[in-house]
Amino acid sequence: MYVATARQFLDASPLGGCGAMSVREPAEPPHEPPQEPPQEPSRAPSGAAALIRRIAERQDRAAFAELFTAFAPRVKAFALRRGAPAPDEVAQEVMLAIWRKAASFDPARGDAEAWIFRIARNACIDALRRTRGLPLLEISDPFAPPEPTRGDAELEAAQAAARVRQALVTLSPEQREVVRLSFFDDRPHAEISALLGVPLGTVKSRLRLAMSRLRERLQELR
Amino acid sequence: MSERHPLSETLSAYAAGALPAGARLVLEVHLDGCAHCRTEVARFEALGGALLCEAEPSELAPGGLERALAALDRPTPEPPSEPPSRRLTLDEVLARGFWIPLGPSLAVKRLSRFADPGERLVLIRAAGGQALPEHGHAGPERLVVLKGAFEDQLGRYGPGDLSERGPDDRHQPVAVPGETCLCLSATDAPLRLSGIARWLQPVLGL
Numbered sequence: 322m323y324v325a326t327a328r329q330f331l332d333a334s335p336l337g338g339c340g341a342m343s344v345r346e347p348a349e350p351p352h353e354p355p356q357e358p359p360q361e362p363s364r365a366p367s368g369a370a371a372l373i374r375r376i377a378e379r380q381d382r383a384a385f386a387e388l389f390t391a392f393a394p395r396v397k398a399f400a401l402r403r404g405a406p407a408p409d410e411v412a413q414e415v416m417l418a419i420w421r422k423a424a425s426f427d428p429a430r431g432d433a434e435a436w437i438f439r440i441a442r443n444a445c446i447d448a449l450r451r452t453r454g455l456p457l458l459e460i461s462d463p464f465a466p467p468e469p470t471r472g473d474a475e476l477e478a479a480q481a482a483a484r485v486r487q488a489l490v491t492l493s494p495e496q497r498e499v500v501r502l503s504f505f506d507d508r509p510h511a512e513i514s515a516l517l518g519v520p521l522g523t524v525k526s527r528l529r530l531a532m533s534r535l536r537e538r539l540q541e542l543r
Numbered sequence: 544m545s546e547r548h549p550l551s552e553t554l555s556a557y558a559a560g561a562l563p564a565g566a567r568l569v570l571e572v573h574l575d576g577c578a579h580c581r582t583e584v585a586r587f588e589a590l591g592g593a594l595l596c597e598a599e600p601s602e603l604a605p606g607g608l609e610r611a612l613a614a615l616d617r618p619t620p621e622p623p624s625e626p627p628s629r630r631l632t633l634d635e636v637l638a639r640g641f642w643i644p645l646g647p648s649l650a651v652k653r654l655s656r657f658a659d660p661g662e663r664l665v666l667i668r669a670a671g672g673q674a675l676p677e678h679g680h681a682g683p684e685r686l687v688v689l690k691g692a693f694e695d696q697l698g699r700y701g702p703g704d705l706s707e708r709g710p711d712d713r714h715q716p717v718a719v720p721g722e723t724c725l726c727l728s729a730t731d732a733p734l735r736l737s738g739i740a741r742w743l744q745p746v747l748g749l
Contacts, residue, residue: 382612389608394600401601403560409604416611431585434592442560442591446567455564458657460572460633460727482589489593504587505594507561532555535590 369433370426377423389416396441402506405448415444432482488538496531503528546697547704548580549573549685558587565658565729569685569705572727576703631657633689637666648673658729667726669693669718676715684708684730691724693717 369391375384393412400408418440426436450457489497502513510528514521549557549570556562557570574581642650648670658664667686669675675693685707692701693716700706700716708714718724 380615382615385615386608386612389611392595393607393611394603395595395598397603398598398601399595408601409607412603413607413611413614417614420615431589432592434596435585435588436592438591438595439588441595442558446560446564450564453659455657455659456631458568458631458633458636458654460568460575481586482592485586485589485593489590489597500590501594501597504555504559504561504590505598507559536551536586 369437370428373419373423373426373433373436376420377426385416385420388419392416392419392437396437396444399441399505400445400448403445403449405445406452407448411441411444411448414448415441418444435482484538485535488535491538492531492534496527496534499524499527500531500535546706547700548577549705549707551583553685553707554580554583555587558584558591563659563662563729563731565654565662565664566685566731568657568664569687569727569729572687572689573703573705642668645676646673649675654727661731663728663730665728667724667728669724669726671718671720671722671724673724674715674717684728686726686728689725689727691722692719693724693726694719 369388372381372384372388375381376388393416396415397408397412400411405411415437419437422440426433489500492500498517499513502508502516503510508516510521510524514524517524553562553566553570557567557574562570574584636652636654640652642652644650650668652666652668654664654666655662666689667675669691671691685705687705688700688702690702692699694700695706695714695716697706697714699719706716
């Protein structure tokens with residue numbers, strides 16, 4: 322498994338932790354031997370997290386431009402798959418939200434990519450809701466006080482992303498494909514079946530196997 | 544997990560942003576009070592982050608970055624074109640509109656305007672000891688307790704507890720005596736009611 326080291330992080334690739342950037346093979350083998358994924362939360366900082374921190378701390382426009390280049394085209398791809406109107410506008414909205422909310426990003430609660438995914442998901446939901454003319458019902462604190470988040474639960478979330486990436490690699494290409502089509506593209510099983518030309522039952526069992534495999538890997542750290 | 548939490552597939556659909564609007568609201572009430580399910584959702588969001596990074600990029604309209612950079616210094620245009628009258632809290636919803644009586648101590652309030660097309664979203668209010676109409680479901684029902692408690696064949700549900708039932712389940716929840724029970728219920732398809740409520744159903748739009 323490829324673990325981003327501090328050295329790789331310092332080199333020009335700003336998003337070492339994220340597959341969004343084309344991962345360049347180092348010309349020479351890294352100085353450190355390949356490491357087993359750390360069991361403790363000493364996860365190498367991902368490039369996106371560092372860029373978000375630069376935005377939060379000093380409104381760094383260069384950091385924003387790097388994030389934009391890496392993520393805006395992918396957020397647009399996501400919005401397109403979700404059928405959101407004006408996907409370019411959704412991408413703009415998401416990137417601006419990242420700029421404005423950068424200070425509220427808390428690496429202890431999850432990784433930067435998951436945070437960006439959440440913002441993109443909510444932006445698509447909102448764009449679709451506005452198109453359908455649905456008003457917004459906010460149900461917050463229906464009963465007080467909410468159970469506080471356990472500290473170790475937050476640590477788990479922080480490690481989850483690295484685990485997910487490792488687990489995704491262990492899936493077969495077919496399993497990966499159905500996970501992507503179902504979870505990311507939000508396509509119904511029947512549509513995936515037609516798209517891949519495989520029976521519906523196969524789609525369901527592939528997806529079930531893949532998700533249970535991901536879940537197993539995620540629960541290993543308990 | 545026990546029966547009082549959403550299924551793992553439902554949490555995954557929530558994290559993916561794939562649940563219809565009404566079901567999402569029901570889930571959010573539960574998540575607000577359940578750290579366990581929040582952790583589970585965070586795991587699925589990490590999957591979303593990993594898939595976002597892998598996604599094939601889509602070419603942006605020209606000048607996107609310049610446009611975004613120019614917008615950075617502008618004051619926050621909070622949320623785009625959302626008139627305040629279209630943002631409602633639960634208390635406001637409880638205070639407005641009208642309850643449809645289904646019996647002396649049982650009433651529902653329709654909230655379908657907050658739900659996606661084809662979805663039913665209702666508030667159910669039952670006095671302590673009152674049985675809710677026995678029903679089955681054409682599609683999944685997700686129901687969360689806001690106040691009070693109810694019991695059905697599977698156990699007792701208090702504030703924040705979520706009951707998720709599939710098409711083949713018939714159940715008859717009964718509000719626990721002593722306190723009014725308030726629930727929020729979302730279904731993908733009309734409920735299959737029994738008894739008198741079944742005849743009223745077309746009129747009530749349940």
